[in-house]
Amino acid sequence: xxxxxxxxxxxxxxxxxxxxxxASQGHQVSVLDEGDVAYRASRGNFGLVWVxxxxxxxxxxxxxxxxxxxxxxxxxxxxxxxxxxxxQHHNPGGxxxxxxxxxxxxxxxxxxxxAQATGRQFTFDMLDHDQLRDLIxxxxxxxxxxxxxxxxxxxxxxxxxxxxxxxIRHYGGExxxxxxxxxxxxxxxxxxxERDHQTLTVGRVILAAGLGNRELAPQVGLDxxxxxxxxxxxxxxRMRPLLDLPTTYLRQTGEGSILMGDSHEDVGFDDGTETPVxxxxxxxxVRALPALANTRVVxxxxxxxxxxxxxxxxxxxxxxxxxxxxxxxxxxxTLAAAHAKCLAPWFAGAEAPSEITPxxxxxxxxxxxxxx
Amino acid sequence: MFKRLSPPEATNEAVVTFRFDEQTVxxxxxxxxxxxxxxxxxxxxxxxxxxxxxxAPYCMMGVCFECLVExxxxxxxxxxxxEVRDGMHVHTQxxxxxxxx
Numbered sequence: 001x002x003x004x005x006x007x008x009x010x011x012x013x014x015x016x017x018x019x020x021x022x023a024s025q026g027h028q029v030s031v032l033d034e035g036d037v038a039y040r041a042s043r044g045n046f047g048l049v050w051v052x053x054x055x056x057x058x059x060x061x062x063x064x065x066x067x068x069x070x071x072x073x074x075x076x077x078x079x080x081x082x083x084x085x086x087x088q089h090h091n092p093g094g095x096x097x098x099x100x101x102x103x104x105x106x107x108x109x110x111x112x113x114x115a116q117a118t119g120r121q122f123t124f125d126m127l128d129h130d131q132l133r134d135l136i137x138x139x140x141x142x143x144x145x146x147x148x149x150x151x152x153x154x155x156x157x158x159x160x161x162x163x164x165x166x167x168i169r170h171y172g173g174e175x176x177x178x179x180x181x182x183x184x185x186x187x188x189x190x191x192x193x194e195r196d197h198q199t200l201t202v203g204r205v206i207l208a209a210g211l212g213n214r215e216l217a218p219q220v221g222l223d224x225x226x227x228x229x230x231x232x233x234x235x236x237x238r239m240r241p242l243l244d245l246p247t248t249y250l251r252q253t254g255e256g257s258i259l260m261g262d263s264h265e266d267v268g269f270d271d272g273t274e275t276p277v278x279x280x281x282x283x284x285x286v287r288a289l290p291a292l293a294n295t296r297v298v299x300x301x302x303x304x305x306x307x308x309x310x311x312x313x314x315x316x317x318x319x320x321x322x323x324x325x326x327x328x329x330x331x332x333x334t335l336a337a338a339h340a341k342c343l344a345p346w347f348a349g350a351e352a353p354s355e356i357t358p359x360x361x362x363x364x365x366x367x368x369x370x371x372x
Numbered sequence: 373m374f375k376r377l378s379p380p381e382a383t384n385e386a387v388v389t390f391r392f393d394e395q396t397v398x399x400x401x402x403x404x405x406x407x408x409x410x411x412x413x414x415x416x417x418x419x420x421x422x423x424x425x426x427x428a429p430y431c432m433m434g435v436c437f438e439c440l441v442e443x444x445x446x447x448x449x450x451x452x453x454x455e456v457r458d459g460m461h462v463h464t465q466x467x468x469x470x471x472x473x
Contacts, residue, residue, distance in 0.1 A: 256468040
């Protein structure tokens with residue numbers, strides 16, 4: 001007997017956005033969350049709702065990001081009305097800072113190609129130093145200019161997560177914390193999900209367990225060759241508003257602290273911090289905003305990105321185990337709205353969103369024979 | 373509300389005097405600013421950045437960041453981690469600090 005329509009394995013941003021989407025459409029959903037022993041990428045991220053520069057190799061990814069960005073404000077409003085939790089979503093546009101004319105010229109070429117590849121849906125402007133200073137008065141002299149796109153914004157990922165969790169409960173969904181999924185097996189047309197002190201029989205199962213999908217996917221005939229990639233972040237004391245719009249590596253939160261990111265480190269499953277890396281991040285931040293030099297850093301942390309070999313998401317329905325799906329990506333904040341509003345209906349039987357067709361695991365499989 | 377375990381006459385150490393906003397506060401050498409404020413009957417040291425609510429020293433061990441004050445023009449100093457000095461100027465930390473380069 002099925003106890004639930006859907007089990008979503010993983011209570012981070014990806015799983016929660018999907019579960020919220022399913023629950024809000026009237027499905028019975030159980031979210032199975034491993035607990036704080038998991039790597040918790042959703043608790044360690046930076047909080048950009050970001051489009052510019054994404055999808056250069058696969059332009060449909062840019063379209064997918066734009067779809068989500070354009071649904072974000074409505075999702076945020078909806079969550080606030082349901083749960084009283086404000087995600088602090090703000091969409092003033094975002095900038096990517098450049099430190100030389102050559103860098104600025106390269107950036108323009110890249111973004112032009114992206115604009116073209118998306119049929120000019122993606123739009124941007126290049127700013128020189130003076131134009132940038134109009135947007136960010138504290139900008140450093142060594143910043144040559146920036147690319148700006150109205151598509152970009154930011155939000156508080158922790159409030160987003162809380163709002164999604166509350167929203168799932170609001171629609172009668174269940175959030176089950178506390179133990180890892182040990183095994184998923186098929187039982188007729190259902191799936192039996194085994195945890196330490198509980199088994200759950202469900203109609204469909206969605207693997208949204210971040211790096212945990214590596215072990216779960218093969219149990220339902222899927223492949224999730226994910227690797228961890230560490231990013232470190234520093235956060236300052238709270239300050240009066242001075243940075244209205246987010247940049248790729250700096251943003252000021254609704255409470256006033258400034259987040260400084262990030263690093264890309266291949267260090268396996270180590271989610272700690274290293275002083276030289278933090279120092280580099282701080283130096284880059286001070287170069288962008290020299291006034292940061294006399295602010296205090298109050299916390300720093302490392303977190304592991306959930307990366308596929310090419311950095312793009314993985315969304316796939318199992319052929320051998322109908323009703324099982326995998327969903328994982330690095331951009332759980334940006335894509336939250338698309339996951340809730342476009343991906344969740346697919347899991348419930350609707351057509352797959354057209355943007356996600358390239359994102360199956362076949363693209364990682366090495367071609368073993370050369371066509372004649 | 374707070375009082376010292378030992379009365380003033382129990383010590384013959386010199387007294388440290390500093391300013392807190394418009395008041396003159398006396399303390400014992402080695403006191404933290406937070407302890408000196410509390411023993412002087414001053415409980416509000418700052419207002420919060422978001423809602424402007426009043427706050428008092430709380431953990432007294434450098435963890436909670438409730439006791440932020442401005443010391444000699446230096447914003448967001450943890451009063452529980454700063455030792456009193458003769459003649460220092462301490463001000464209430466009003467909301468979030470400004471960034472000045």
